[in-house]
Amino acid sequence: MTLLTKSKFISALQCPRLLWHSNKKLLPEVSIADQHRFDQGAEFEKFARLLFPEGINLENLDFNKNLEQTEKLIKNNVIIFEASFKDDNLFIRSDVLEPVDDKFNLYEIKSTTEVKPQHISDLAFQKYVLEKLNIKINKCFILHLNKEFTKNDEINPEELVKREEVTEQVNAIQDIEENTNKFLKILNQETSPDMTISKNCNKPYICPLKSECWSTLPKNNITQLTNWRQYWKLFEEGIQDIKDIPKDTILKPKDEVIREAVIKNKIQISIEHIKHSLNSLKYPLFHFDFETFDTAVPIFNKSKPYQKIPFQYSLHIQHKDGKLEHFEYLATGEEDPRIKLLEQLKNEIKGEGSVIVFNKSFEISVLKKLAEDFPQHSDWIQDVLDRIIDLAIPFQNYHYYNPIQKGKYSIKKVLPAITGNGYDNLEINNGLDASVQYFISHIKNKTKDNKLREHLLKYCCLDTEGMVWIIDELEKIIK
Known part of the structure; x- marks a missing residue:
C-alpha cells in the first residue's frame, strides 16, 4: 500500500x-x-524531549509495533514521542503528543530559529489525520531553537528550546483534505507528473530534482540574470534564452552587462571602475579567508545556535615588490579553536595594509562575533575591520563579467573566469564540504585524518592565493 506521510505531503506542496x-x-x-543538517536536527530533538521527562519514546519500534504501542498508550494519558497513526493511505509520526484532559497538545520539533510556513503545514496535516481517527487536538506548538541562547557550561533545555504556539495558524489552513486527495492520486500515477520549473524549485528548500529539471534550459538562460522577478516573468512568457529577450525589454544595468556579454560572447570590462577599486588598495595586501562550521546546539561556551565557529584560515601577504608570504591555521579539534586562531592571526596581520577578502559580509560577521565573545582582542579586530577591502565588489557590480560566470560572482566562478585556474582538481572544492567534513572528522568522530587535513589546507590556500592572482589579472587589464 502506498502511504502519504507528512514528509511526502510537504514535498508535494x-x-x-x-x-x-x-x-x-x-x-x-x-x-x-x-x-549533516539532518543530524543536527536529531541532536536538537534530544534536548527538546527533555522538556517532557515523563515521555515514552517509540522511535526505535518497527512500523507495526509502533502502531500497536501507540494505540495502547494513547488510552493511558501519557506523553508519547514518535507516536504512529494510520488512516487508510495516510500515515504520520508525531514528535510529541501531550495529553490535556480528553484532548492532546501536538508538538513538532524543528531545529530552526523561527517558525516557518512549512512547519504549519506539517502540523496541519498531522492534525487532520489525528482528527480523522477521533483524536482531539487541544493546541499545536513548534519547539524550535532559541536564537538568543548562549552556551555557558551545561545546557538547560528550558533555555535552549523555545515553545511557540501556532494553533491559530494551523486551524487557518483549510485545504488539507483537498490536497491530500490530490496527492494520493499522484502517488498512484504510473508516470511522473509533467512540471515546468518555477520559484518553487528553491522554496522552501532547494529541490533535490532541481539539477535534473533545470538541465534542459539553454546554456545562457534567463535564470542567470540578477533580477529574479523579471526573469520569472520572462520565463512565464516563454522566453528561456538570454539571446531571445526582446531588444526593447529594459533590464537592470547589471543584467544589461550579462545580456551584452552573451550576445557578443565577449568579456565585459569597465576599466575606470576597476582602476578605482585597485587605487583603494594599500600595500602590503593581507589576503584572508576563514572556514567555519556551525551546529544547531552550541558545543562551545560563548556560542549560540548556528553561530559560525572559525576553525581554519589562510593568509597570503602580498608586498608591493611582488614578494608573497603564506600563513595558515587549522585547528586540531580538541578544544574551542577560536582563541588559538585569534592569537596566531593577531601575530600575522600587523602594521598597515589592506585586508583583502572576497564577499566581506561573511568575514566581517565572524570577526564581529569574535570581538563580542573575546573582548580582549576587540581593539585589534576593529583595526582589521577598518582595513577590509572586498575584492568581490568589481564582480558584484559587473565591472568585470565573463559569460562563463553564468551570472554568478562567487570566487568559485570568478577565479576560473579571469585566471583560467579553478577548484575542479581539488578533493574539497567548496566551503560547505570543507565545513562538514572537518566537523565530522575532528569534532564528531575525534579522528586525526591527515589526508583530510591536507585537502582542507589546499582548499583554503587556493581561496587566498586565488585573490592574489585575481588582483594580478586586474592590474594587467588596466595597463
Missing part, C-alpha cells in the same frame, strides 16, 4: 513531481551537507 519521485525512491543520494 513544493512540487508534485518531487512527491512522485520520493515515493518511487528515485531521488539523488543525500549529500554530506544535507545529512
Whole structure:
C-alpha cells in the first residue's frame, strides 16, 4: 500500500513531481551537507524531549509495533514521542503528543530559529489525520531553537528550546483534505507528473530534482540574470534564452552587462571602475579567508545556535615588490579553536595594509562575533575591520563579467573566469564540504585524518592565493 506521510505531503506542496519521485525512491543520494543538517536536527530533538521527562519514546519500534504501542498508550494519558497513526493511505509520526484532559497538545520539533510556513503545514496535516481517527487536538506548538541562547557550561533545555504556539495558524489552513486527495492520486500515477520549473524549485528548500529539471534550459538562460522577478516573468512568457529577450525589454544595468556579454560572447570590462577599486588598495595586501562550521546546539561556551565557529584560515601577504608570504591555521579539534586562531592571526596581520577578502559580509560577521565573545582582542579586530577591502565588489557590480560566470560572482566562478585556474582538481572544492567534513572528522568522530587535513589546507590556500592572482589579472587589464 502506498502511504502519504507528512514528509511526502510537504514535498508535494513544493512540487508534485518531487512527491512522485520520493515515493518511487528515485531521488539523488543525500549529500554530506544535507545529512549533516539532518543530524543536527536529531541532536536538537534530544534536548527538546527533555522538556517532557515523563515521555515514552517509540522511535526505535518497527512500523507495526509502533502502531500497536501507540494505540495502547494513547488510552493511558501519557506523553508519547514518535507516536504512529494510520488512516487508510495516510500515515504520520508525531514528535510529541501531550495529553490535556480528553484532548492532546501536538508538538513538532524543528531545529530552526523561527517558525516557518512549512512547519504549519506539517502540523496541519498531522492534525487532520489525528482528527480523522477521533483524536482531539487541544493546541499545536513548534519547539524550535532559541536564537538568543548562549552556551555557558551545561545546557538547560528550558533555555535552549523555545515553545511557540501556532494553533491559530494551523486551524487557518483549510485545504488539507483537498490536497491530500490530490496527492494520493499522484502517488498512484504510473508516470511522473509533467512540471515546468518555477520559484518553487528553491522554496522552501532547494529541490533535490532541481539539477535534473533545470538541465534542459539553454546554456545562457534567463535564470542567470540578477533580477529574479523579471526573469520569472520572462520565463512565464516563454522566453528561456538570454539571446531571445526582446531588444526593447529594459533590464537592470547589471543584467544589461550579462545580456551584452552573451550576445557578443565577449568579456565585459569597465576599466575606470576597476582602476578605482585597485587605487583603494594599500600595500602590503593581507589576503584572508576563514572556514567555519556551525551546529544547531552550541558545543562551545560563548556560542549560540548556528553561530559560525572559525576553525581554519589562510593568509597570503602580498608586498608591493611582488614578494608573497603564506600563513595558515587549522585547528586540531580538541578544544574551542577560536582563541588559538585569534592569537596566531593577531601575530600575522600587523602594521598597515589592506585586508583583502572576497564577499566581506561573511568575514566581517565572524570577526564581529569574535570581538563580542573575546573582548580582549576587540581593539585589534576593529583595526582589521577598518582595513577590509572586498575584492568581490568589481564582480558584484559587473565591472568585470565573463559569460562563463553564468551570472554568478562567487570566487568559485570568478577565479576560473579571469585566471583560467579553478577548484575542479581539488578533493574539497567548496566551503560547505570543507565545513562538514572537518566537523565530522575532528569534532564528531575525534579522528586525526591527515589526508583530510591536507585537502582542507589546499582548499583554503587556493581561496587566498586565488585573490592574489585575481588582483594580478586586474592590474594587467588596466595597463
